[in-house]
Amino acid sequence: MRDFATAAAPGKIxxxxxxxxxREDGYHDVASLYLALDLQELVTAYPxxxxxxxxxxxxxxxxxxxxxEVPTGEDNLAVKAARLxxxxxxxxxGVRLSIAKHVPVAGGMGGGSADAAAALVACDALWGLGLSRGELxxxxxxxxxxxPFSMTxxxxxxxxxxxxxxPLLHVEPSHWVLIPASYGLSTPRVYGVLDELRASASRGEAEGIGIDPELVTALRDGDPETVAPHLRNDLQAAAVHLAPELEQVFEAAKHAGALASLVSGSxxxxxVLARDGREAKRIATQLSDELEVRAIPAQGPSQGARLLR
Incomplete structure (x- = not known):
């Protein structure tokens, strides 16, 4: 058995x-265009x-x-991954998991899912189990x-x-600025508010869902000007309903020169979408000063869960 194993896995937008x-089972069908970012969670597994x-x-x-803020016992998703x-x-x-967090917590960026993906890879290596990527x-x-997306x-x-x-193949880089909040939003609560808003608007039956092929092409080509008008998040109205101050963030991003912005996940x-890496760094600096938060420049796509050592 190894003395330790470290794996990395990406956050996403x-x-x-x-x-x-x-649905009758309490879930919703979704259509998502995932993009992994170069913000990586690191999980080291020790015997x-x-x-x-x-x-x-x-x-x-x-x-x-x-x-x-992050549970370390049986409620931690990485611990659940090891148990599974x-x-x-x-x-x-047995295993002790040391988690280095680089993805905003409870922010709709899949940080907990990245922890779980990295824990699966690290524990598989630590214990010499030899499971295939498909099994993991x-x-x-x-x-x-x-x-699964954090794995890929x-x-x-x-x-x-x-x-x-x-999966989309041969996707050109795109550049983003992430603006975390000092609070989290419960994903089930956001979905619940979405259902309430739709019901109150007499739109209980949502329209058909699917990803716009023009957006897919623009993202593959690395064309931020064409990507920008196609950004969409059906959960955004519910998130803003629960946290109205998000409107101020959108406005500040627009004034800072962002091409577009949206709530990530729930x-x-x-x-915030930027024209290039240089613009992303400039926008991040400006928004950090104006909003008094740590705005984070990031780039996608990024590789999935992998063993580092």
């Missing part, structure tokens, strides 16, 4: 996110007492965490709809509940 009507699995936040984290791997393979070892992805899907990275269209992935992180 939803360049487009459409939500179908509420621990047999049958135990727990997490700790690494001092190498660049995201400032409040005490108890043991259940699937019959492995009886199927296990990841049992942990959450965003975990790059860019992909996601259907179903977001886990039916069709929010409240806002993703």
């Amino acid at each position: 939803n360049v487009a996110f459409q939500v179908g009507p509420l 621990a007492e047999a049958g135990t699995a727990y997490a700790e936040m690494s001092e190498a984290s660049t995201i400032i965490l409040e005490p108890d 791997l043991c259940e699937y393979t019959g492995h009886e070892g 992805m199927r296990l990841g899907a049992r942990l959450g709809a965003d975990v 990275g790059g860019a992909a269209v996601g259907l179903g509940v977001g886990d039916e992935l069709s 929010g409240p992180t806002v993703a």
Whole structure:
């Protein structure tokens, strides 16, 4: 057995996110255009007492965490990933997971899903299980709809509940600025408010969903001017309803020269599209000063979960 194993997995934004009507099982069909970013979660797995699995936040984290903001016990998604791997393979070892957070927490960017994907890769290596990437992805899907995409990275269209992935090949770089909030939004609550808003507008039956082929082409070609008008997130109205101050972020981004902006996933992180990397750094500096937050320049696509050492 190795002394330790470290894996990385990316956070993501939803360049487009459409939500179908509420299903009888309580879920929604979605159509998402995922883009993995170069903000990577790092998970290092160390041997621990047999049958135990727990997490700790690494001092190498660049995201400032409040005490108890991220659970470290059985509710942690990386711990759940380790437990699931043991259940699937019959492995009886234990693991301590050190997590270096670089993706905003509870911000709609899939940081917890990235932790789970990286934990699957790291624990598989630590314990010498030799599972295939396909097996790890199927296990990841049992942990959450965003975990399989964090395994693949790059860019992909996601259907179903977001886990039916069709990867896009040869996607040119695009440049973004991420504006985290000092608070989180509950994903189930955001979906619930979306359903309430649709019902109050007599639109309980949402329109058909699907990703615009023109947006896919523009993202592949690295054409931000054409990408910008096609950004869409059906959850945005619900996120703004719960956090009206997000409107100020959109306005500040527009004045800073952003091509477009939208809430990432269920929010409240806002993703701002820039013309190029230089513009992204300039916009990030300006918004950091104006909004008194840490705006983060980022680039996509980025590779999926992988073993580092």
